[in-house]
Amino acid sequence: MTTTTRQSPVQTGLVPKKRRASGFPLLIAALAAAVVASTWLAVSIGAVHVALPQAWGIVADRLLPGFLTDGTPRTWTPVQEQIVWEFRLPRALLALLVGAGLAVVGAVLQALVRNPLADPFLLGISSGASFGAVLVLVLGASALGGLSLSAAAFAGSLLSLALVYTLAQRSGRLSPSRLVLAGVALAYLFQAAYSFVLQLAQSGRAAQQVLFWLMGSLGGARWHMLPLPAVVLAAGVTYLLLQHRPLNALAAGEETAVSLGVNVHRFRLTLFVLTSLLVGVLVATSGAIAFVGLIVPHAARLLVGADHRRVLPVSALLGAVFLQLVDIAARTVNAPQELALSIVTALFGVPFFLWLLRRRSVDRAVSVT
Amino acid sequence: MRRLLVLAVALTLTACSPAPAPQKAGQEVEQALPQAGFPVTVENCGRELTFDRPPAKVVTGYHPALETLLALGLGDRIAGRTNFSESPFLPGQQEGYATIPEISDTIMLPQKEVMLSQGADFVLDNAMASFDAAGGYATVQELDAAGSPVYILGGWCSPEEVLEFTIDDTYADLRNLGAIFGVPDRADALIGELQGRLADVTKRVADRSPVKVLATDGGRGPVNAYGGSGVTHQMITAAGGTNVLADVKGDYTEVSAEKVSAAQPEAILISDYATLRGEDMPSSPAKAAEAFAIARNSPAAKEQRYLALPVAAQHPGYRNILAIADIARFLHPDAFTP
Numbered sequence: 001m002t003t004t005t006r007q008s009p010v011q012t013g014l015v016p017k018k019r020r021a022s023g024f025p026l027l028i029a030a031l032a033a034a035v036v037a038s039t040w041l042a043v044s045i046g047a048v049h050v051a052l053p054q055a056w057g058i059v060a061d062r063l064l065p066g067f068l069t070d071g072t073p074r075t076w077t078p079v080q081e082q083i084v085w086e087f088r089l090p091r092a093l094l095a096l097l098v099g100a101g102l103a104v105v106g107a108v109l110q111a112l113v114r115n116p117l118a119d120p121f122l123l124g125i126s127s128g129a130s131f132g133a134v135l136v137l138v139l140g141a142s143a144l145g146g147l148s149l150s151a152a153a154f155a156g157s158l159l160s161l162a163l164v165y166t167l168a169q170r171s172g173r174l175s176p177s178r179l180v181l182a183g184v185a186l187a188y189l190f191q192a193a194y195s196f197v198l199q200l201a202q203s204g205r206a207a208q209q210v211l212f213w214l215m216g217s218l219g220g221a222r223w224h225m226l227p228l229p230a231v232v233l234a235a236g237v238t239y240l241l242l243q244h245r246p247l248n249a250l251a252a253g254e255e256t257a258v259s260l261g262v263n264v265h266r267f268r269l270t271l272f273v274l275t276s277l278l279v280g281v282l283v284a285t286s287g288a289i290a291f292v293g294l295i296v297p298h299a300a301r302l303l304v305g306a307d308h309r310r311v312l313p314v315s316a317l318l319g320a321v322f323l324q325l326v327d328i329a330a331r332t333v334n335a336p337q338e339l340a341l342s343i344v345t346a347l348f349g350v351p352f353f354l355w356l357l358r359r360r361s362v363d364r365a366v367s368v369t
Numbered sequence: 370m371r372r373l374l375v376l377a378v379a380l381t382l383t384a385c386s387p388a389p390a391p392q393k394a395g396q397e398v399e400q401a402l403p404q405a406g407f408p409v410t411v412e413n414c415g416r417e418l419t420f421d422r423p424p425a426k427v428v429t430g431y432h433p434a435l436e437t438l439l440a441l442g443l444g445d446r447i448a449g450r451t452n453f454s455e456s457p458f459l460p461g462q463q464e465g466y467a468t469i470p471e472i473s474d475t476i477m478l479p480q481k482e483v484m485l486s487q488g489a490d491f492v493l494d495n496a497m498a499s500f501d502a503a504g505g506y507a508t509v510q511e512l513d514a515a516g517s518p519v520y521i522l523g524g525w526c527s528p529e530e531v532l533e534f535t536i537d538d539t540y541a542d543l544r545n546l547g548a549i550f551g552v553p554d555r556a557d558a559l560i561g562e563l564q565g566r567l568a569d570v571t572k573r574v575a576d577r578s579p580v581k582v583l584a585t586d587g588g589r590g591p592v593n594a595y596g597g598s599g600v601t602h603q604m605i606t607a608a609g610g611t612n613v614l615a616d617v618k619g620d621y622t623e624v625s626a627e628k629v630s631a632a633q634p635e636a637i638l639i640s641d642y643a644t645l646r647g648e649d650m651p652s653s654p655a656k657a658a659e660a661f662a663i664a665r666n667s668p669a670a671k672e673q674r675y676l677a678l679p680v681a682a683q684h685p686g687y688r689n690i691l692a693i694a695d696i697a698r699f700l701h702p703d704a705f706t707p
Contacts, residue, residue, distance in 0.1 A: 047624075048631040078666040083627040087590065209593065212623060219590035219626060314475075336617055336628035338591045 038324040042092035048334035058084040091221035095327045096228030096320040103319025111178040111251035119294035120279045123183030127190035128160025129153040129283040134194035150284035157280030175304045215340030216289030244309040291345040299339035411545040414526035423551040425501035430494025433686025455642040456679040481507040495522035495685040523685020532598035563690045570697045573704040576610030580700040582610035583634035587656030606695035634669045641677035653677035
């Protein structure tokens with residue numbers, strides 16, 4: 001829980017502090033550069049060796065079709081082109097989208113339920129998505145009327161969203177504590193449901209696939225999977241950035257928010273639906289990737305304070321870079337076999353976060369305001 | 370009543386250190402006479418199993434265990450079996466299967482209490498999944514204590530041992546089962562026949578250049594595929610192929626899409642099975658389509674060349690040697706035309 005519940009607008013970051021104003025554009029620029037650099041690295045390395053000039057020739061040739069017509073020979077094979085253009089690049093871009101999305105959702109949820117332990121999976125959404133995915137993986141697509149894995153995962157997250165909302169609202173009002181309790185309870189229910197399906201199946205193979213999916217993987221990334229998360233994420237982040245003032249007010253406490261003229265109940269509902277949809281879309285494409293949404297927002301707050309106008313973009317960029325690096329590790333450490341992402345997010349993220357925690361004030365690290 | 374008694378004995382014994390197998394009423398009359406060659410002791414998974422008489426009340430786990438006993442003409446010793454509906458039966462075995470009581474409607478053994486109450490004097494399976502206490506199953510130790518010694522085909526007793534499997538382990542299993550059941554002649558005959566089949570395959574594919582093979586269970590990335598350790602890899606090699614994932618340590622594992630794309634297989638083996646009471650898993654054509662999409666530039670994809678291989682053959686049991694002939698016929702059809 002937050003360390004103090006009543007703070008002045010200045011303390012809660014409602015009014016930006018001058019001290020950090022100059023550093024912020026620099027930080028954003030540095031993070032953007034890190035996004036580009038990590039993506040460059042992601043496209044350059046993998047289980048199969050593709051030399052750098054070839055890897056980038058392939059990308060340049062595709063992005064700028066006229067680029068190589070002046071006699072430059074295409075020195076790569078169709079296989080290398082397929083590897084770079086169809087596997088690595090969409091995967092790298094999806095890593096950015098998912099990392100950014102999970103981090104932003106985590107930051108918003110921590111403000112919404114005013115709980116530093118909140119993460120995208122707290123409200124039961126990912127368990128619902130996992131239930132849908134397990135049904136398809138174990139019973140086959142025919143069992144759910146031909147739904148694809150990601151469609152089933154999304155349907156599961158919507159079902160979970162509807163249930164959590166029904167349970168948590170009272171005459172249209174959402175209270176944070178009911179939201180958390182309903183979400184956690186439903187998460188257990190869905191976990192029980194998919195464990196049951198898994199045990200019914202009793203197939204080691206299905207179990208192995210399910211386990212991999214439950215722990216997150218970007219291995220199936222293809223171009224056609226990118227537009228939906230990209231659009232939803234862009235729309236969501238834009239809306240949230242426009243709403244950074246009520247977000248700050250909400251994080252500071254219901255009384256502060258009301259006194260500042262925020263329609264708290266309506267705003268909570270909007271945030272809940274928005275974050276649930278985002279998580280549903282992300283989990284449907286990548287499985288349940290732990291840790292990013294929990295830790296990245298705290299890291300962002302350590303860097304720029306609690307003002308959501310800064311926390312949201314920094315979380316998004318930090319999350320994107322973090323997941324990109326994690327995915328590079330996941331597919332190269334044990335190549336050509338791949339590690340599940342949740343293993344690597346924790347292995348890399350926890351030491352980093354503990355280091356951050358020791359460097360700065362613990363109070364600020366665990367406070368969402 | 371007898372079931373309850375056996376169960377009670379079993380449960381009591383699990384609490385103590387390993388104890389000698391309790392005598393079972395009803396079998397004494399029939400088998401009181403000492404049989405030549407007994408007691409027999411065999412080693413399996415680092416444990417010594419001793420039999421004073423041939424088992425007469427056997428429970429089998431995953432289907433290749435049952436297949437192996439049927440091939441040895443021991444169907445009448447089997448008192449209970451699991452369900453098998455994931456792929457077709459071996460020729461002539463469905464009748465024998467149908468006469469044996471089904472004690473589990475999945476490929477796994479029944480839960481602990483049901484399993485112990487079978488009062489089996491021998492349990493044959495080919496992996497440890499059905500003996501996992503966390504899954505609610507009776508453990509090997511519990512069954513041992515209840516007088517139901519467990520034999521694991523192929524020595525698949527740990528993930529490491531799965532990787533160490535060789536085709537010769539199949540012969541060793543047959544020899545051991547022949548000894549345990551007092552039918553060494555039948556075991557030798559079957560071994561001879563299987564070795565003959567394998568020698569025929571070896572002779573036919575000997576002069577042909579190996580075909581590059583990808584063995585996969587589908588997946589859009591990472592791909593579920595078979596690496597360079599274990600039974601599937603050896604089946605590919607014996608059938609005149611080379612496993613394109615030979616450098617991947619592992620049996621059934623996940624391999625990145627780009628590795629599969631770069632592997633350039635000339636032919637693809639698809640693990641063929643349906644699970645959960647016959648409901649279709651991704652079908653073999655669908656899994657082949659996934660593999661062809663990823664290995665799009667490979668010769669295998671251009672010719673759409675794949676073989677649906679029953680996954681039961683990718684487990685310990687004599688079926689893996691039969692499957693080697695099927696794979697060889699698929700990889701080198703010319704070698705089998707007269």
